[in-house]
Structures are given as C-alpha cells and as structure tokens.
Amino acid sequence: AQSVTQLDSHVSVSEGTPVLLRCNYSSSYSPSLFWYVQHPNKGLQLLLKYTSAATLVKGINGFEAEFKKSETSFHLTKPSAHMSDAAEYFCVVSVENTGGFKTIFGAGTRLFVKA
Amino acid sequence: IAGITQAPTSQILAAGRRMTLRCTQDMRHNAMYWYRQDLGLGLRLIHYSNTAGTTGKGEVPDGYSVSRANTDDFPLTLASAVPSQTSVYFCASSVEAGSPGPYGYTFGSGTRLTVV
Numbered sequence: 001a002q003s004v005t006q007l008d009s010h011v012s013v014s015e016g017t018p019v020l021l022r023c024n025y026s027s028s029y030s031p032s033l034f035w036y037v038q039h040p041n042k043g044l045q046l047l048l049k050y051t052s053a054a055t056l057v058k059g060i061n062g063f064e065a066e067f068k069k070s071e072t073s074f075h076l077t078k079p080s081a082h083m084s085d086a087a088e089y090f091c092v093v094s095v096e097n098t099g100g101f102k103t104i105f106g107a108g109t110r111l112f113v114k115a
Numbered sequence: 116i117a118g119i120t121q122a123p124t125s126q127i128l129a130a131g132r133r134m135t136l137r138c139t140q141d142m143r144h145n146a147m148y149w150y151r152q153d154l155g156l157g158l159r160l161i162h163y164s165n166t167a168g169t170t171g172k173g174e175v176p177d178g179y180s181v182s183r184a185n186t187d188d189f190p191l192t193l194a195s196a197v198p199s200q201t202s203v204y205f206c207a208s209s210v211e212a213g214s215p216g217p218y219g220y221t222f223g224s225g226t227r228l229t230v231v
Contacts, residue, residue: 036220
C-alpha cells in the first residue's frame with residue numbers, strides 16, 4: 001500500500017528566509033512524486049515532479065525537491081521566500097502496481113510568509 | 116487558452132436537490148477525474164474516467180455519479196444533495212489514462228458547493 005504524509009499542517013517564514021516543506025511517503029513500488037501549489041480560490045498547479053531520473057528536481061519559481069529513497073522523503077525547499085509564495089502545497093505520490101495506477105494526495109501544508 | 120473549465124464557480128444548494136457540476140477540457144486528454152477538497156483531508160478522488168465511454172469509482176463515490184459521453188466533458192451529478200457534500204470540487208485531467216504522467220494533472224479552478 002502507499003501513503004503520503006505532510007509533516008506540517010502549516011509553516012510560517014519571514015520573507016527572504018529559506019522554506020522547507022516536509023513530505024514522507026511509503027510505497028511498495030517505485031513511486032512518482034509531485035509537488036503542487038494552490039493559491040487561494042485557484043486550482044492546483046504543478047510545481048515539480050520526480051519520475052526516477054535525477055534525485056534533485058528543480059521546479060518553477062525557484063523551488064526544488066530532493067528524492068531520498070533511504071529516508072522515504074521528498075521535501076520541498078526554496079532558498080528565499082517571497083510574499084507570492086504564500087499558498088497551500090500538496091505532496092502527491094503515484095504508483096503503478098498490478099491494479100493500475102494509484103495517486104494519493106497529502107493533506108496539504110499551508111505556507112505563510114511574513115513581511 | 117488550453118485547460119479545464121468548471122461551472123459554476125460556486126453554488127448554494129438546498130438539501131435534497133439535484134445538482135450537476137460541469138467540467139470541460141480542450142486538451143484532448145484521455146483521462147479525467149473528480150476530486151473533493153476538504154480542510155485537513157487533502158484531495159480525495161470521487162470518480163474517474165480513463166477514456167471516453169468508461170468511468171470508475173474512486174475513494175469516496177457514494178452520492179455521486181459521472182458520465183463520459185465524449186473526450187471533452189465529464190459532468191459530476193449529486194442526485195440528492197446532503198450537507199456532508201459541502202466541499203470544493205476539482206475536475207482534473209491527464210494525458211495518460213490512470214496516471215499523472217510526465218506532466219502531472221491539469222486542474223480546473225474548482226466549484227465551491229454549500230449544501231444547506
């Protein structure tokens with residue numbers, strides 16, 4: 001079975017400081033992993049994805065994530081937060097198994113950015 | 116602009132009423148999905164369609180039905196709405212059936228439904 005856990009329901013940072021949003025997963029098969037961002041009253045937008053290529057993945061808006069198989073983690077980072085980064089972020093795991101593909105969304109982490 | 120259009124953007128609905136949420140995509144994606152988003156629960160899959168003419172049940176299908184008469188449209192119907200169906204509903208699509216594929220899902224902007 002597969003699951004995804006976002007370790008923080010909300011994170012607050014000051015503008016210009018680093019961002020770390022944590023995501024752990026479990027999967028019996030090799031997963032594809034994604035981060036999505038959702039701004040208020042908007043749909044979800046793909047930030048970045050890991051699909052068994054390079055373990056350090058760069059996405060849009062300066063975000064990146066590192067796939068660590070030994071730690072079953074896929075944490076999202078950004079060196080310097082901007083006010084426009086305030087949003088909700090979802091970690092997603094997708095696995096192909098004998099029953100087909102299954103995609104699971106984490107519960108989300110709300111990022112607050114203080115001026 | 117290519118993407119997914121959902122309608123209405125918001126709705127207040129009396130309990131017991133029937134309601135259809137509309138979803139149209141213009142990307143010729145094979146697969147389409149309906150999710151509901153509730154605080155603290157993330158997104159949960161209601162129904163999906165791998166290709167036109169086929170549908171399947173997701174994690175929380177009870178009280179909902181879908182149809183996929185063609186590639187572009189994937190309406191979600193609440194036959195008799197109940198307050199627990201108050202939620203934000205997102206329609207999504209992907210190029211490949213059953214998988215986000217290399218480009219992930221494309222999401223609509225959502226329908227905020229309140230059942231009173």
